[in-house]
Amino acid sequence: MVEPPEPPEPAAPQPAAALIVYAPLTRADVPGLCARLVELLHRERTDPFPCDVSALVRPDLAVIEALARLQLTARGLGRCIRLRGASGELRDLLALTGLDEIVRAGPRAAGLGVECRREAEQREQVWHVQERVEADDLPL
Structure with a gap:
């Protein structure tokens, strides 16, 4: 008697594509990265879209600018990115610049708990502040 063949095992889910950001990263690399991201976003429906930044172990402001541009590119298409493999140094630099929301x-x-607030510059109106003038307070 012949035994029936065993049913095939279900295929493992394929990992979603990710944009891999390599080091060193310069400002000249940003347009190419953004173009690649647009390409991937048109093909993949994953949202937020993963960006592997594990190679960026010594981030600088060019890296921060590039990541901000990538997020703006994704948002222009109604999507967003999520950084994967971000080092502590990269997370700290993003928090320092107020861009930690993209991580x-x-x-x-x-x-992360970093909250950046903008301070009013000279002659700029400060919102949500009520001033009270004291009678003995002379104008400058």
């Missing part, structure tokens, strides 16, 4: 991967991202 949404891992447990540490939720606890």
